[in-house]
Amino acid sequence: MPQVAHRLLVRDLAQVVSPAGGPAPLRGAALADVRVVEDAFVLLREGSIESVGRMRDLAPPGGEVEELDGRGLSAIPGLVDCHTHPAWGGDRVEEFSLRAAGAGYEELHAAGGGILSTVRATRALGEAGLRARVARHADWMLRHGTTTWEGKSGYGLDRDTELASLRAVSEAGGSPTWLGAHAVPPEFDDADAYLDFALAEVLPDAAGLADAADVFLERGAFDAVQARRYLLACREAGLALRLHGDQFTESGAVPLAAELGARSVDHLEATSAEGTRTLAASDVTGVLLPASALFLDRPMPPARALIDAGAAIALATDFNPGSAFTTSLPLVCSLACTKLKLAPAEALSAVTVNAAHVLGFGADRGRIAPGLRADLVLLDAPDWRYLAYHLAGDVVAAVIAGGRVAHRC
């Protein structure tokens, strides 16, 4: 008996919205160029979108079709979180409490708290424990509408824990990034000695497990010379390149990213007007992380200046236990509108199609159009802009991933 393809018709939706498409991330005015269809349907066939349009134009689909009632709901593309750190043990709730009482993030880091305290807890977890934590974090993301996500290692910083982190991200359905240069672990005297080890002993295997490599270019972590050495070796091994840059100080991350052809430079809270121009003139996407700026009560990144200068930008959670304990891209969209002064349409493009481009998935997801992956979020709202408007709301009614309902509220 021939296998019949599974088809799912989401009908009578109040709205369906999709960003514009293209071979590269959206820039400038194109970032706000979203298409809204009212009183609409989306028809899915196995893992792909078959068609989308107005209800009055819906032809009888024929054959067996599962139906989902979309009345009162709005459909947006499955969200793409292109910057998360999901592989860790312990928590940083004590540090959060101390910071509320006035301690600074860099100060806590220097005092042996910060990233290195999470490194200790992560090494102690073991591979099964790490797998369980990453799976739990991936479930949190799904509940907030995230159907595609990147997950970084970087809380192991020894061979076994780094490789286990990358495997755990893959197994939970994420795109793994080797953040081998996140911090210098305590068993090394300096950053160069640690990089000697990481590039010789970890990179050969990490390159087979990860899609990309990332480095924390910042005072107290790795400088531009060390970052260049790390990234060049990773590029040579076939990995795409990402950088954490200009979070606390402007340290040359933007020109380095442009020179090396990195996919993104992430943070940019401290990026100057010159850095903004450099980024805008490059093919590098700026990944903005406003939840991290909120969590640390630090200045927001210059989002408006970047967009207006013509830079490609994406938005992400920065999910991690120390500086952004959140998996909510809807919250990030709210912050993008209230704090970064993005229009809801710009925020939507930044957490879908542009974020997909950062991960190399720009061709097959991040939009609602025939042939693309059948990843949708149904919002419990008559207008898709509630995604940003309903602050910390129960805005996600259902999540469809690969053509199947993966979460329902």
Add this chain to the structure above:
Amino acid sequence: MPQVAHRLLVRDLAQVVSPAGGPAPLRGAALADVRVVEDAFVLLREGSIESVGRMRDLAPPGGEVEELDGRGLSAIPGLVDCHTHPAWGGDRVEEFSLRAAGAGYEELHAAGGGILSTVRATRALGEAGLRARVARHADWMLRHGTTTWEGKSGYGLDRDTELASLRAVSEAGGSPTWLGAHAVPPEFDDADAYLDFALAEVLPDAAGLADAADVFLERGAFDAVQARRYLLACREAGLALRLHGDQFTESGAVPLAAELGARSVDHLEATSAEGTRTLAASDVTGVLLPASALFLDRPMPPARALIDAGAAIALATDFNPGSAFTTSLPLVCSLACTKLKLAPAEALSAVTVNAAHVLGFGADRGRIAPGLRADLVLLDAPDWRYLAYHLAGDVVAAVIAGGRVAHRC
């Protein structure tokens, strides 16, 4: 056959936390004085807490007892939202989008958007429609852990819609506040003419439906003379008093609240050092609304100065469609720690016991202690401080209201 009392034992909780109690709101250092019990139980009997303690001290409860496994969870008191506007129609998503593009809140209000656009939509709803909206909003609150809440009228501003709003709040389980002086509706030429109408035609019935009265004392709404007149009439009619004050400009709300013996003055973003001292010297509680400041991208209230001066403070959502579209007190606690520099313990007291005092419920809820109402939130966290730490997280595992599980995730 005698009716057997329903008993519920929540056992093996990682932590149970409760603020300190007392006949008045907590002030100064007492605000941070919370008691944490590790490896704990809470035993409920009908609508009340029977006992709380460490598992090793749990005596066999005897009789029929329903059990709930609390492993990996932390229990906090049911949250109390002492400032919400749940009775409205329509939405303000278009205005939200315009504001993201740079328009100011007062500017939109003056242009006929703002509160008056919601008044039109609310009047058009009808009583059944209004009841459905308030019930939906109350369900959103419950899902975020809110078991006691205040709900204001103020989007009707005619007799029928104001009274219908108060009834809808009561029916949904809230404590109704008559916000008869929210704005001047379009059918009146000025604020005094509207107050003549409201006090003569609405107050007599509102006084029988509401627990309290509230006024928006602000440039463009009601001035201090008008607020005094409104509040004195409401006090005479037996209502407790609340004020919206110092949101955009310092307008005399704090001394007026102190003089009239109001329960609270709410907002205080623009309160000066002198206003802070006046509030601290009074019995009035300052209700801080950081989600509203975030939503409007306005300055945060001087929370630290108020607490350090000895003022009693509470925290609330300010849930409304225009300036704070959120029902999440966990988000408010996160903002209290990140933006207002409160310790998690201070934030907890401010959304439980102190908020209960603002509503006149300080004696029977807002804490976990024998004899109090059996309202609990079980957090999906090994440490109760995740309430604030897990930003926009799925932190609520279950909500127990009046001794029964009212929501479970």
